[in-house]
Amino acid sequence: MIKVGIVGATGYAGAELVKILSVHPDAEIVFLGSRGYAGEAFSRVYGNMYEIVDLACIDDGDSSFMADLSKKADVIFTATPQGVCAGLVNDDILSNTKIIDLSADFRIKDVDVYEKWYGIKHAAPQYIKEAVYGLCEINRDAIKDTRIIANPGCYTTCSILTAYPMVKAGLIDTDTLIVDAKSGTSGAGRGAKTQNLFCEVNENIKAYGVTNHRHTPEIEEQLGYACGHEVVINFTPHLVPMNRGILVTEYATLIKHSDGSLPTQEEVMNIYKEAYDKEKFVRVLPAGTNPETRWVEGSNYTDIGFKIDERTGRIIMMGALDNIVKGAAGQAVQNMNIMFGLAEDTGLDMPPVFP
């Protein structure tokens, strides 16, 4: 049994970790940390877990719990605000346990870029290089051997997986890449903010973070690795009145063949099939089928589809995932499975819930 600690267990991503790990056959939760609900039974905060999880929340508001926890837990998930995880790790901790961080602290290799987009000073830059960007389908081998996983963002996972094969194959002009993303409201977290009240979100759609959302550099960096040169994109997130789900609609100009012809639907399908045919959690949809968030809700799948527009010479690539599962807790558990040598889908064999 892998002993697991969860720091920040009472946010939506933390609670999804609890839900998944409570029925994971090879994991046992030994610690649930929370700042706002310290001392309360977890199942009083998340009534769905009543009679399923019996632990009480432990105060994780300062770092004092970490030394002890690192001795008890084989792996610690940190589902915490930016900056918290970087403030918790040190050599002692890392010699005892593994860290899977669901925040952005170790995602961006260039610490200046991190500090600029996030507006905070990085507390542990010495571990950035060691940390592996935990996009399982892309970095599986490196994940096996690391002590620190930087678990990717929700928008990022969806945006990258959707474009990755085309960027890597050099079939699109990355200077033209535009990512128009739509997210359910759980991505905004469980903090009590007026803007996230039911009546403010329901019957509404809006863009936010236009030109400056923090997931932008993360997408750019990873796609840059795929093609070997700098990538600069427009990324525009939107808030949609639903609980879960992210849909990305990505536009890019196709690079023509030397004879002036566009890549065909079949050529592109082959590119995608080659990239993902062996991947359980990425489903390339049949030609003509667009991804929909309802078909992945509650699961660890990412669905991908695309369409070539001969009129404009562009491809429209679309991807859908559940922001709390593949976009957060599910991928974190997938990373754990890889790190501990388990079958990658252990505890993640949850078909999407519909309706």
Place this chain on the structure above:
Amino acid sequence: MIKVGIVGATGYAGAELVKILSVHPDAEIVFLGSRGYAGEAFSRVYGNMYEIVDLACIDDGDSSFMADLSKKADVIFTATPQGVCAGLVNDDILSNTKIIDLSADFRIKDVDVYEKWYGIKHAAPQYIKEAVYGLCEINRDAIKDTRIIANPGCYTTCSILTAYPMVKAGLIDTDTLIVDAKSGTSGAGRGAKTQNLFCEVNENIKAYGVTNHRHTPEIEEQLGYACGHEVVINFTPHLVPMNRGILVTEYATLIKHSDGSLPTQEEVMNIYKEAYDKEKFVRVLPAGTNPETRWVEGSNYTDIGFKIDERTGRIIMMGALDNIVKGAAGQAVQNMNIMFGLAEDTGLDMPPVFP
């Protein structure tokens, strides 16, 4: 491996059976029947099951498939409109296989009552007596030995489980029992009806079937067995703008003790605890906690709470479940598990999904 056939697999309850059974460790789906989608891959109809279920739908529009299916399948689930299952069963079929019927055909013991409330002639009344009402927590022993399960209705399961201990203990005046029920829209099925369009249901709540909803006699009959005399109630269902979930709010006058005092909160809690403490899928909530559908969504749990009103001498009993799981497919699988001697929660260990 239990070989399973599902008739009416493309309705919402049928599709939930497919979802649950696709990851059930002891079951294998061998047949998916559909009238409207015969010949299509199931995963084209329910995109969530893409790359998970590979079967195509077989036409189940007339009964000709049943003889063959009964030889291949150890159990057949019929998730079909009223009257269909009664038209499919006969001695040959029942000598080969077991039937778990999610419709009302075998739920009501008095065939006259069935024919009056449903307005159709019963095609196989000779099997009504043999059929067991598959409310697992109440009829577990009888379920083990039968060939035909009448799987309870969604409103019914919730209404009965919520009131059962009090009715059985004789602590409420059943002549005063009123059940005000609220359901998500999946209970209305997947038929293309104007009244169930998104724009008609969203931002709306309404009562329907006032005084004459078909689940009324089913509730009355089962509660009558509990107390040993006839029960006549008001049952009023309402349509709520959400996908899944049923909440019942039940009102009844408490029967006073001989000294004129009302039963206390503690006494009543003991009644409920005694009834359900050993039941995994019924959770009696702590005093002061009201059930909410979000805490059971996607799971096989029923949550129950109550409150005594000293001003009026009434008890308000409340129950919540997922109408497609404990109210249909989940309870059907629970019945299958009991019939085949499996642990009752096999394949049903799905914590509720939130948010």
Place this chain on the structure above:
Amino acid sequence: MIKVGIVGATGYAGAELVKILSVHPDAEIVFLGSRGYAGEAFSRVYGNMYEIVDLACIDDGDSSFMADLSKKADVIFTATPQGVCAGLVNDDILSNTKIIDLSADFRIKDVDVYEKWYGIKHAAPQYIKEAVYGLCEINRDAIKDTRIIANPGCYTTCSILTAYPMVKAGLIDTDTLIVDAKSGTSGAGRGAKTQNLFCEVNENIKAYGVTNHRHTPEIEEQLGYACGHEVVINFTPHLVPMNRGILVTEYATLIKHSDGSLPTQEEVMNIYKEAYDKEKFVRVLPAGTNPETRWVEGSNYTDIGFKIDERTGRIIMMGALDNIVKGAAGQAVQNMNIMFGLAEDTGLDMPPVFP
């Protein structure tokens, strides 16, 4: 032009007052008070009013503004938490202006009952007797001549109007009256609370305030006036995932005629028609039609229907209204119209918005 001040303008009820009054032909808004948004343009808080209302919010956090405002405004609406309005009024204020209070401060005639249910000391009990309960259809004449209107609560307006004719006619046993109410989420206000976040309310229904919701004594008092004796009821509100709308489902045992027969559907329809036929804002629906919140959303209408159940001897009465309009701001403007001798529907001629 009637000069109007709105205290508490940035809550949902206050904002609806602003919306209605901004196009009212005989009113002019001269003051918008707010505690949380003092100094901000109102249209920055409520973007719908951009280029429609140009006023900035004035701090109404203490009572110092009232003396001045009472000289400028012919009427002041207070859309404030309990206790605020009682702390603002005095003889000087009331000699200058009229008050329409949307809180509960002057609704309940018995100050002990008020203080018990609301848990606060009443700051101005000397005005309770003078205040008129502003349920326009019932108290129209008294409204014309008063200085203080206690504008009814949302649940209350719906609950009372639905049962009133039957209670007054003595056709139901008020000891058996049960009100099961369902409300959209705007009734919970615009405060930033976790429990009202989109993800917590969406896909959920729950009861709250079971046996002790504060609108209970208000309903009981007003229905008591109708029948001339004390009324004690069960009132159970539920939270529904929609923005606006209240539906009440009311159960009561019919009082039989001396020959033992139940009142008929026609008799009861006549009672309702007689009560409401001349009322523009109460629509008695045709026999067999149940009220739905979608048909009143955005309007000042209350829709009422009913059904007699011969099996149980009960009547099920149902009513629907928009909690922010007829349940708050719309009725407040209707009261203003009556007080100032305008046609009662002035500025309220807004057909319900659907879908």
Place this chain on the structure above:
Amino acid sequence: MIKVGIVGATGYAGAELVKILSVHPDAEIVFLGSRGYAGEAFSRVYGNMYEIVDLACIDDGDSSFMADLSKKADVIFTATPQGVCAGLVNDDILSNTKIIDLSADFRIKDVDVYEKWYGIKHAAPQYIKEAVYGLCEINRDAIKDTRIIANPGCYTTCSILTAYPMVKAGLIDTDTLIVDAKSGTSGAGRGAKTQNLFCEVNENIKAYGVTNHRHTPEIEEQLGYACGHEVVINFTPHLVPMNRGILVTEYATLIKHSDGSLPTQEEVMNIYKEAYDKEKFVRVLPAGTNPETRWVEGSNYTDIGFKIDERTGRIIMMGALDNIVKGAAGQAVQNMNIMFGLAEDTGLDMPPVFP
């Protein structure tokens, strides 16, 4: 009083026309046509209009009613499927009455383009030239004098108004223009289709009509008039789980000044202000404010905002409107007001409804 006939009155756009015109001070509805509900009281189909509109629906399934109607009505609105209006008009009709067509029949000047994108033969191409594209803010003068208005599509109105000033000013490269649009579900109409059921739409977002939605050529044609050359764009609509509202997010590369600098936020704001400052129904939002559909719901407003991205050299333009009002019925009434010499906002002075 302008006498008004509405053909196709029982669709969502038709019903909104009924709602608006029922309280329009200068209009009187004399005819409500419907195919599916002929003979029924309109208020049985749309319960919101109970006691407000007393007319019954007349069968408009073939064209026989038109000759008579054209003599009674000063203007006829056709809220009908593609091809219907073209089959109804002729010289006699047009000599008697004016036509405001909410379908696409007269929107596209090139009949070949119409027939290619819509897949039907145009029944009355002789009137295409005469018909005026009723985008009020752009074509106001021509609207005054025509007999036939081609009322713009919902996506189209929003897409064009949002980009128009920049296209006309020559400040963006139209070859790079991408329109990513999101719509509420009322845009899909009231037809009983499985894909539009509540449970299919709720908790879901998807793209549809990718590269081939019929509003594409309409946008291209009108923007082409603005800049004087052919425009070819990508237009991708998405279905959002809400009743009303369209949001467009438009991307285009800015054309640099001769000194290599990008147009500034201020320059662009001036362009927009100049275009729309006198337009009541187009609100250019303050810098930094993004449009949201909730702020226009139920009203005839279009809200517009934009952001310049110096990193990519693109502008992101955003627009929001209510698809049934400014995107259909509201603009149709605005056109009627212009045609009949009324103040343009007569009967349209409805502030947006929130929440």
